[in-house]
Amino acid sequence: MPELNRRSFLRAASAASATTLLGARIHALTAAQAEPAAAVAANDRIQIALIGAGGQGQGDTRTALQVLGVKLVAVADCYSGRLDHCKEVWGDDLFTTRDYSEILARKDIDAVIIATPDHWHKQAAVDAMKAGKDVYCEKPMIHLYADGPEMIEAARASGRILQIGSQRVSSIIYAKAKELLASGAIGQLNMVTARWDRNSAIGAWDYTVPPDASPETCDWPRFLGTAPKIPFNAEQFFQWRKWKAYGSGVAGDLFVHLFSGTHFITGSNGPTRGMATGGLRFWKDGRDVPDVMLGLFDYREGFNLSLHVNFVDGGEESEGLIFTGSEGTMEIAGNTVTVNRVPREREPGYTINTFTRATQKAFLEKYREKYSVTYPDGPPAVGMERYVAPAGYSDSYDHFENFFNSVRKRKQPVEDATFGFRAAGAALLSNLSMDRGAIVNWDPDAMKLA
Template identity: 75%
Template structure:
């Protein structure tokens, strides 16, 4: 992760100011960078453990350890190779085990990162909270709808901190978009369009299977957990997202990020109606979840959300959200937010040109009296503005920083189990609609299928 000295950044960027980029007004805003954090006192240090040391788990831990005052002391995983690699990454003194209960029994662990397959999220989170540990749980929070209320209730009764790992909720970029939308920069919101497309084997979950994968190096029974009992299958073990017994398809992996961002920016509790379509178009390798999915959602606030994931997009990985309003559009792409304002004006009907010149003139005079110009140029400003976060900014870092701040202070997290359930519950509507070949309804307040 790149870093930038705060003083030099503020001197160079002028905090908010400007310049021109392809005709745009360019604004740079300061954002927390890793080297800006204050040193931690000894009694503020936290000891954490990782449960699930795959690609996401190792990535999460590397980011978490950049937050001052955090030390990794234990790792649990069902594959011996990842336990061995954890020692290579973080030191031979790191305790490793295939059974996460050995970690939860330790008194020297304050919090755990759960990055298991989806079908283990609920049980691992509940076990950790009951053992007195605070929890950072990867998205989607749930694998089944019944998981949500159990996790929420356990967090309440144990009084433990749990944060769900959709980092957009901590993003300074999404916070800027939220601010701009609330300020009326694009008028009344009517649609949100979001996508996350890929075109690679790794992007399509065709993860590497190690050469030593067998029943000795892999704890297959423990991995299966509540999933159907089948003979050892290395692809199921290492490429688990391709099967709905362990994962949640593109909806649980990628739609949930787009829901989290949309819900945060718009301050909504979720959709009321959903419909989805798609299919297995290219990656016909034994998986039982689609590689192309499109879905539409109705929101009670008066806007619609359109989502797309395409694992055969013919190009580079592409992600973004476009918010369309009555007077402009706002796009989030990477670490930037762009706003294009074109305030709508009432205009005479197209057929006015078929009238006589005299009638056209009379009509236009009356029309101008009835509909005076509401937004003269510059009020609000027309044109294009782009807001860019500081170089080196990471919303993943901010998300972990916010989690550890909550662990220390016991203040509410930025993404609690209720928010996580609403985002994941909305995302999994896509799978439900796809499987039923029907429209499905959701109560975002009660968080229930209707």
Template identity: 80%
Template sequence: MSAAATQLPMTAFAAQGNGRTIGPNDTIQFALIGAGIQGQSDTKNAVQVPGVKLVAVADCYDGRLAHSKELWGNDIFTTRDYREILARKDIDAVIVATPDHWHKQASVDAMRAGKDVYCEKPMIHLYSDGPEMIETASKTGRILQVGSQRVSSVVYAKAKELLASGAIGQLNMVTARWDRNSSNGAWNYTVPLDASLETCDWPRFLGTAPKIPFNAERFFQWRKWHEYGSGVAGDLFVHLFSGTHFITGSHGPTRAMATGGLRFWKDGRDAPDVMLALFDYAEGFNLSLRVNFVDGGDESEGLLFTGSEGTIDIAGNSLTLSRVPRESEPGLSIGTYTDAMQKQITSEYRKKYPLPHPLTAPVAGSEKFVAPRGYNDGYNHFVNFFDSVRTRKNPVEDATFGFRAAGAALLSNLSLQRGAVVKWDPNAMKLV
């Protein structure tokens, strides 16, 4: 259990929030900071969890604040300035779904104000963000859960169980992809017709980013620029890292090299639309990642875990286990030689491999695991988050896990920028 879960002396099922105690039957009141596409999606999942209530929303665009009232009621408090939310004593937790360059500051401010935090992925925008977020969670005793929902998926839990049981033998490679072929999938989100300095709080949006004149595309399509987002690495690779690390139990890669570039969406953005990356893991396997924003087909996502005796193929809410056990007597090929030669070879093998030892080819097989109809790991992730808020137990994806996943993902950007292999210490969580 982490320091964040142990520093506060608490009774079971009771959490000391910002001035009030949350009992097992009390309603957890939360707020949304950043009501864009992901923030709204997160909140739609969160409000379905029994015993929670949305009471406030902060966003830099007036249209989203008005839409929040349409979605969740006119009694919702709305503001451009999230600090007004943090000052309220009746709010126990917040969802931080801002652009990446605001994740650290909004999360740190919230924890210092006594709020528990669900922070969207990637947890960091800069490597320097990670240690401060981890330290703040520890010092304040606040819950910080990162929003890569696969860590709460029953499909990924099944894959973790299968791998640990030796179902595919010794893991040697993980291959993952997330390809898209739509304008919206490539971050060309709709820019509202009323976008202006009057309806958008441009200075607040910029925050620590370079100060430039108002640009509606950068405000609403911020993922296309590294000043505010983290490219495909922070948007998509980080999900694949989270899943890989959860299933394998690894802390992360030790080396990375990436390539890619702007192959199609040459619209002023500086974030590549094609990226491929390779990673070495000290546990003895390699990870290969790919994102292509013009893949010529439907959106496609998946992870393939390859071992010495089989594979685990994850696609959406299902996985397929395929087993092809290795031959128990390497080099002994029945039926290849004359009878006399076969007897001699068999005799030599029997000295080395005493009976019982099969001489027939191993039997292959496969099985499929499918999550229940209507299953939603995003909802499950919020169930886990609010359970941590109540019990003060360590969240399923705490700040350390989130930093290791995001830190590994951002190695891709660094390698592409430098045109070289980059090294990472996954235990110390530092660039080497």
């Protein structure tokens, strides 16, 4: 389906329709509030640049360019082959460079997408905001805890928009889940269980190394930045997520999405303490981060969060969250959110049948005086409600649309630096806990290790 027609369809999808399927009530969700304008005024057009043109960066750019009134004019990357490819995709008139400062010096660029390795996020974002550019920065926002306050201050001092790229915050599925939880759909929340399991080489960050990789085609010194200075290593250049010097492991790549979603839905600022365990079970290729990680976190709101990522899942790859409450569960899987309620038995348990008839009679008389019969005609049927996004729905598109709306209207982004720091800070507790072999305390309000 052509993109404009797809967007029109998503916005026209009815929220009112509902059908019954296998005992569940199925509801269609609306993908957006209103039809987008047919044209964008010249002074509302946004010219962007990409800093970091790997798989994530190019994917982000393709999505960003689906938003009306957005044009790509420049790309920076440390590998010549990616710069050449960007010209193949977006035209020979595209300005390309290895040095992103050349992009920031241009007056015709309004905003940048930062999709560099994690250890470059802070510096690139701060430099861009100081140069007067609005910033969409990929998650995790930080590589080190010290990065967070500096990025927050740079956004405040410059008055620029800084949005972090955990797209679940813009998802209509997560918005519905937030609404359901707040309405008491599952009672009092007591536990959240979340997972992100994979079963592929690319899922385990074993990305392709091009045959022409060399110190000539790759700007190795610029790539290293603040990382330890070592001789050129093509695997570390192209598969950087596998090393702590450049990435943040599964915590920064995937846990952070699960934290972002949990915090958005619950309204929490984050956990007060956490611990993690795991190890390297299969991908023993020289990486220094785990391929299996489990984390447990305490929240002062009265619930616990349990996370796991497994890059050695021999079954089906899966991602999802389950919110467990006193009156039901709410599960997010793919583009659906399902609420399931199974009434709790409130009558005396089966052990009453082990008493004498006289004791049973006396007990029930006193019990009925204190408690009315909860379900005189037997417990009600199990209740299930399922909410489904339209076919082809993309929360990534919505996240970029929200970003560009913030740029045009100069309003606070849907995922600002404070939210992004709280999600990334919580996620990186897992790495600290594994390194220390101990529980780590965190102040989610002050955003500091406690």
